[in-house]
Amino acid sequence: MSARRTGPAKPTRRKTTGRDKTPGEFPSRDAILTFIAENPGKAGKREIARHFGIVGAARIQLKKILKDLAEDGMVEKRQKRLIRPGDLPPVFVVSLIARDIDGELLGEPVDWDEEAGQAPKVLVLTAKGKAPQPGVGDRALIRLADIDSGPEAQHTGRVIKVLEKQQGAVLGILRHREGERPPFLEPIDRKQRELDVDPTDLKDAKDGDLVSVQVVRTGKYGTPRAAIVERFGSMKSEKAVSEIALQVHSIPHVFLAAVELESESAKPVTLGKREDWRKIPLVTIDPADAKDHDDAVFAEPDEDPANEGGHIAYVAIADVAHYIRPGSALDREAHLRGNSVYFPDRVIPMLPERISNNLCSLREKEERPAMAVRMIFDKSGRKVSHTFHRVLMRSAAKLSYEQAQKAIEGITDDKTETLVDGVLKPLWDAYATLKAGRDAREPLELDLPERKIKLKDDGTVDHVFVPERLDAHKLIEEFMIQANVAAAETLEKKKSPLLYRIHDASSPEKLESLKEFLSTIDMKLPSSGGLRPAMFNGLLAKVKDTPQAPVVNEVVLRSQAQAEYSPQNIGHFGLNLRRYAHFTSPIRRYADLIVHRGLVKAMGFGDDGLPDGIESKLDVIGAEISSAERRAMLAERDTIDRLIALWMSEQIGATFKGRIAGVVKSGMFIRLADTGADGFVPASTIGLDYYRYDEGSHSLIGDKSGETYQLGDSVEVKLVEAAPFAGALRFEIMTPGRIVGKRLRSSGPKKSGPPRGRGPSRRSKASTKPRTGKKKR
Template sequence: MTTEKQTDLNDPHATREAEKYDNPIPSREFILQTLEELQKPLRLFEVAKAVNVDEDDEERYEALSRRLKAMVRDGQLIRNRRGAFGLLKKMDLIKGRVLGHPDGFGFVVPDEGGKDLFLSEKEMHKILHGDRVIASVVGEDRRGRQEGIIVEVTEHCTAQLLGRLSLEDGMAWVRPDNNRIAQDVFIPQDGLMDAKEDQIVLVEILHQPSARSGPIGKVVEVVGDYMAPGMEIDSAIHAHGIPNSWSDALIAELDQIGDEVTEADLEGRKDLRNLQLVTIDGADTKDFDDAVFAKRRKNGWKLIVAIADVSHYVKPGTELDKEALKRGNSVYFPQRVVPMLPSKLSDGLCSLNPHVDRLCMVADMAIDESGKLERTQFYQAVMNSKARLTYTQVNEMVTDANSPLRSEYSEQIENVDTLYELFKVLQKAREERGALEFDTTETRIVFDDERKIKEIVPVVRNDAHKLIEECMLMANVATARFLKWHKMPIVYRVHESPMEDRLQNLRTFLADFGLTLNGGDTPTAQDFAEVAAQVEDKPYKHLVQTVMLRSMNQAVYHPENKGHFGLNYENYTHFTSPIRRYPDLLVHRAIRHVWSKQPISDFIYDDAKMVEMGQHCSDTERRADDATRDAETFLKCEFLSHRLGEEYEAVITAATNFGLFVEMDPLYVEGLVHITELGDDYFHYDNARHCLKGERTGKVYRLGDRIKVQVAQVNLDERKVDLRFIESLTESEDTGESEEVREDSAPAEGESQDDNGAKKKPRKKRYYRKKRSGGKSSKPKAKS
């Protein structure tokens, strides 16, 4: 037979299949299209007839059978009890990833978006957190959530896990360190190696869980002793599957890259080595991915943002590229980092270290007197950083005219002063644009010599931090506009407006304070900013801003440009940190493709691939957040375990139907006050108003209220801190007595005070990023 005879002419992808196979079969797309048109499940012979595959053609018929099975395995089709193949959406089935909860239940997060599907504890016994499944909607639970059952597990995603070994009466099991996996793993005696009671071990899963039995595994590595210094980070790395080793192939590839910039590297680059470019970072930072320079021009400024040219060294498809994509981003733990790129690149050849030549990608921007971006040039260059400055140094230079640093860095001071002048204009433009800013407190853990927490201190941000933020914001906006104009497929940094149900709850909450959020179903960041402005001098400012912040969606990476709600930007992407974020590397490659003047169709990525890349990078970002949070939570619990019985003042950070989460002063550690601790009353949770209210007394506990608590119990395995309620500290301004805040009234006027009676000034969280607080242990720049 000829290829034309073997292929259905109605198949839109017939040519592609004919190019790939000597004896082609119908494409997956055509099979799905056919089932959609026929509107019923079909058995194999019926599918074959519908897509013109002759049963007598044994080779093609068998190939079609294998393709249908593969489509079932990949979650594109489902096979019913009659053996017929059908479409998931026609059978009320949902394909997605399982998200486990520490309390045993879980959710299916649909691949195609929409509300999560609730899974009971019984259903979760069949699977593990992270598995990919097909689930069926069976109704609603008592809380009104869509509830489902597992129809099929399409992929088991946990091959290994880390946990704490328990031995009792000849039995052995491992409690997973990842608290989203609620099932213990049974270990047969011949799978114990030499592991001992309470050691942290790495387990290989031999048998995945099912409806009849739990997971079974064997110990493949003894990681270390429970509570050993640094074990919390090793546990988090393993628990969340963060890649943390380099392959031999990657090392061999890395060895082919020199240690210095060569003459060949400079070909076609603009020479900026005489320009007073400087880096401004934390005192302990080792990887410098951005340098800045500003100059006054007629009717505005020239701003140059030079970014490490990672794309020159990390080429698509190489081992370095594959590993960088797998990691997605660097992961910053306390005093330790798991980098996206090997140290030779991240700290060395790519890092814009002082007084050495480095390759860079440059956004050369013209900005007018009002802080508006007029035009941008992008080009590749070679630079030589003239100084490695810290935030503390720069802040002193621009706020103290008599600082000796101004003399020490006399050659750079003109650039620094110009940058600061520009920053004040950009900051004003930000306020006029209505970009959101919320009050939060970020913290840094200080360790003693034995790597135990010595103290937890608030991170103080100054104008130098904000100066760099505004420069990076401008470069990211310029990049998004440039690539959008050239119609390049990229991943934008997308932050969508709040969902309808969250807006409804927010408006209900704001109404209690006589506040109105304008904008109808589609409020803008400016509408939110107007509400924030109305509570600027009110005692309930922090409460209102916290609830507004919690109404927001998470930012993600996606090729569809939906804008950035929080920053109030129509076009926004990430360009400024390719050393530690893979999306930035993708953006750099898109810029290079524009320079090549080749057709867009020749770019190595299309929109479909960018959807996949964006989802993956969003997932690795969440993975990093979860892992660092787990490690920090364990450290804080261990810190509190030595403080049982101590009393602290605390502020309520969340209200739930089972109690109050509070943050203790001055520890900056969170714990739970169970609902039974609140007194002789029936307390009911009000989701819209974020509070617990007593049925008999009318007593209300809401976000921002202050109470006094005692550390009652610390569970290190579950990373939980239980607190005993002592008394309420929320007082009325007039009488000084505890105030019963009713749900139809706003809190009384008054200021939140510290131990000395001074009014607290919460630090502003800028809706962009935070620079690393220092070195390999510092946090990355905040997400926006």
């Protein structure tokens, strides 16, 4: 890396120490804040007490000061550590956006809460040597460094690893011109210039097809010229639309030759030293179109007289660790991808098909290696004990959720008819027990229907629907949750390195925003008893089966933190669990593979467990795969949005019923009732009045008329524009606003929307999508 420039240094802060206060004197709020600022992501209550020598009853006073600082918005809690709002964690992912005047790279954090203000600039220092060097447009994992950042950045970080290199190819739509003029590329990225395309080799691409091109030469004058590298087909097809998401989000989707070679050389597993579970009638229950099956279940009553009414649950998980050895080409590729990415009609797998769909997939009637857990529950649903096993199993049947549900309700087919009494009924009996335990635990119970897309044979949208949530879904979910808990408990007891799946409680700022909204609909959060999922469940129960239910579920969702992976355990708030790790999906998640390797080593199951020295790398691995998970979620959501925008582009002028799903100063987001599609109504297009944004009530209020549009209101809209590239829809509001008797309360000064007539008629996707979506557990 180049040396940093010389010049006037930034003023340095005097480090706070325990000697900064008179013996016996309690540290001031400013001293505590300074210590937190100098130790971002590292200062918890215990560290503060140790630093200032606070012991005994004085810790109560410290706890009160920290609570007051949080309520005042001076600090926020993240993974049991305190930071100032807007501070950065020690390790995070940046998007490299530019170079400074010295040619050094500048980046912005990829995961940044907009409520904390504008994202800070980070000076990114690279390592010398042969390590891959990042460039503008790339993403990199960095660690904060205590070095002068110069005038153009607020922080400095050193590159740990380059995550995504910008692709050389440009993605866009091929457009033909009249006459002899060459065709041109209309880039998907609006920042790119249009490119003339070499007409001598169009790869059979037609006007309107999605293609990728490579710039082959650029003349001294005029536009660059490009050659088509690959044709993806009509923009209306799912493959083309998901290809956009892969390119835009830089998702790896082509396996290297070395990775394919390793997967092809893998051999089936024989019994060897494994336990023989082939006679246990384990079954897989998955979506009807699932191609890989990484979990199988079985249950039976516990015959132990001391556990009357209890059950034994068996969960067998594909033994991916046997095939993916640490440091192998397969391991490096799985680490890079982080997880599989699921589109409406295809999957971008974490592992090659021979591994994911063949050798590791728990196929019906075929022998497969598995990591398994045997769990005993009492009649109240409390887990009494569990044991882990490395086994060879044979799936008794491959069932879909719908197939299993129908069978338990008395509608059997040739396959399920023989399974009802010996397999399915015991599973449902055990689930009833586990459900009792879940109900007693009171996890967060959000009701947020998830839209799905049904495609035609040509890959275009047939219709959009919300699938029914069956007991079969809930059964598998609860069995998997319990297996994940068992894995975390075992590894923690064995003092093994471990990546937890953590979910922090809501921040004070988000809770305050939630309280403000609830006050506008005459609801409030309980003021005592501490922050627990049951507190939110009480709100949701009050509005269940009422018109307010969708919006309250939505607002509660927005108040929640994002789940992530970390070697530091803070528990899982949403599930209300102290210890939780992902163990049950190693075919599609790298985090689960880490947990499997931990179990292999901790239990002495073989030589393919966690490698030595992994402890020092887990914080980095956790940050990488958390970022990959969010990247996949965005790509999946973007693809659905683009497909729906394409589908609805043929319905311009049609009217739809919907609900206001979000309100910002520039307009309203509308979610359609039938399809769950999201669109935007600019504030500048609402009536003849001037509408102001009321932040506390999530409303737009007319200055003269008092007409009010509030989050959750039912409305009718007309579709006036569909932008398939952006996945955005623009609506016109058809329903008059409500006249509210008393002025809605606000948490602060009102912010006005854009002046009449000046609002943009077309908005980019980033500015027209509400910040919603199901939190991953």
